[in-house]
Amino acid sequence: MTALILxxxxxxxxxxxxxxxxxxxxEVVEAMRARLDAGDSALNVAxxxxxxxxxxxxxxxxxGASPNLAQAYELDASLMDGSDQRAGAVxxxxxxxxxIRTARAVMDRTPHVMLAGEGAALFAHDQGLEPIxxxxxxxxxxxxxxxxxxPTGLSHGTVGCCVLDAQGRLAAATSTGGVFGKMPxxxxxxxxxxxxxxxxxxxxxxxxxxxxxxxxxxxxxxxAWRVGSGQALHEAAQGVIDQIGDLGGDGxxxxxxxxxxxxxxxxSQGMKRAWLTAAGEIxxxxxxx
Ligand code: ASP
Numbered sequence: 555m556t557a558l559i560l561x562x563x564x565x566x567x568x569x570x571x572x573x574x575x576x577x578x579x580x581e582v583v584e585a586m587r588a589r590l591d592a593g594d595s596a597l598n599v600a601x602x603x604x605x606x607x608x609x610x611x612x613x614x615x616x617x618g619a620s621p622n623l624a625q626a627y628e629l630d631a632s633l634m635d636g637s638d639q640r641a642g643a644v645x646x647x648x649x650x651x652x653x654i655r656t657a658r659a660v661m662d663r664t665p666h667v668m669l670a671g672e673g674a675a676l677f678a679h680d681q682g683l684e685p686i687x688x689x690x691x692x693x694x695x696x697x698x699x700x701x702x703x704x705p706t707g708l709s710h711g712t713v714g715c716c717v718l719d720a721q722g723r724l725a726a727a728t729s730t731g732g733v734f735g736k737m738p739x740x741x742x743x744x745x746x747x748x749x750x751x752x753x754x755x756x757x758x759x760x761x762x763x764x765x766x767x768x769x770x771x772x773x774x775x776x777x778a779w780r781v782g783s784g785q786a787l788h789e790a791a792q793g794v795i796d797q798i799g800d801l802g803g804d805g806x807x808x809x810x811x812x813x814x815x816x817x818x819x820x821x822s823q824g825m826k827r828a829w830l831t832a833a834g835e836i837x838x839x840x841x842x843x
Contacts, residue, residue: 555718555720555722555814556587556590556591556717556718556719556720556814556832557718557810557831558583558586558587558599558600558603558715558718558829558830559716559808559810559816559827560583560607560715560716560829561712561714561760561808561818561825562575562613562711562826563613563614563712563713563825564804565614565762565822566822566823566824566826566840566841567823572826575613576838576840578610579828579838580828580836580838582603582606582607582828583829583830584836585603586599586602586715586830587836589602590717590719590720590830593720595721596635596636596637596723596724596758597633597717597723599715599719599725600725600726600758601654601655601658601727603715604654604729605654605655607729608652608654608729609652612694612696613711613712613826614696614712614730614731614732614734615629615631615712615713615730615731616629616651616652616653616713616729617692617694617696618696618711619696619731620695621693622736622737623736623738626648626738627648627693627731628646628647628740629644629647629648629653629731629732630645630646630647630653630730630732630744630745631647631654631656631657631728631744631745632657632728632744632745632746633661633726633728633751634725634726634727634752634753635661635723635725636725636726636753636755636756637724637755639753639754641747641751642658642668643657644656644657644660644668644669644674645668645669645670645671645674645745646670646671647670647671647674647678648671649686650678650685651683651684651685651686651692652684653729656674656678656683657729659678659681659683660674663681667747668745670741712728712731712761712762713729714727714728714729714751714761714808715727715760715808716753716760717758717810718758718810718812722812724753724756724811725753726751726758726760728744728745728760728761730762730765732744732765733764742766742768742769743769743773744765747774748772748776749765749769749773750765750773752774752775752777754778756781756782757777757778757787757812758811759773759774759809760774760807761774761805761806762825763804763806763807763822764803764804766803767804768803770803771797771798771801773794773798773807774807776790776794777794777807780793780794781811787809787810787811787817790809791807791809791817791818791819792817795819795820795821799821804820805822806818806820806821808827808829816831818839824840
């Protein structure tokens with residue numbers, strides 16, 4: 555049995571058209587289904603899906619990211635392998651095309667979980683990861699017109715993917731440009747294991763929304779701990795989004811368990827997302843529940 559679910563951010567707003575994203579998310583799911591059918595690991599598939607989403611320039615992550623208040627592009631990403639709970643992350647990374655590939659390199663080639671800022675960029679350079687070069691030519695500013703959040707006025711977007719492979723392994727990966735208007739050095743939930751990303755032997759989770767709230771409730775980890783204490787996946791996932799709503803935050807998350815169940819609750823207007831069920835059915839949604 556294999557299954558996956560991905561998201562392109564919970565900042566979707568009703569007046570915007572998401573036809574291009576809907577087509578693209580389906581393409582990503584189809585490409586990842588082929589990888590899973592060929593026996594690829596959950597971790598590889600999660601990273602490749604997020605790398606495709608980053609490279610498309612359609613979402614507020616990777617190529618679609620927007621600059622912070624100092625006009626710098628500081629990107630965050632993380633991944634987690636549920637089979638051994640190894641994790642890798644980068645925070646406030648500047649100058650490299652794929653934050654998620656950089657996070658993977660941190661996991662595979664360092665004794666650390668997270669590298670931030672200049673150290674992350676130096677590492678990416680040493681590892682031969684692909685540099686952006688001309689920023690003006692690279693970034694697409696995909697998030698213009700995404701949700702705006704009173705009272706902070708911050709809008710946001712992220713991409714993520716949770717995967718169950720044929721060997722029963724789970725993995726999650728998440729990548730973001732963060733929130734618009736963020737302060738230099740601001741790091742959200744995305745690169746923080748248990749906040750924006752989680753995978754263990756039971757469940758994989760990737761979040762999207764106002765990251766400060768996801769950090770405050772340990773959103774992704776909390777889904778896993780709720781499932782571990784006996785809650786059904788959809789109940790656990792909804793419970794965490796409700797808690798974020800009670801604190802005044804918004805967003806959504808995707809979650810997948812070892813039985814192939816998927817959950818994708820959100821309390822924002824919409825969340826771009828697509829999935830492949832254990833029965834082999836593909837679904838794509840933005841505003842529908
Ligand atoms: N969670 C991300 C952050 O706060 C933004 C998003 O998901 O839209 O950086």
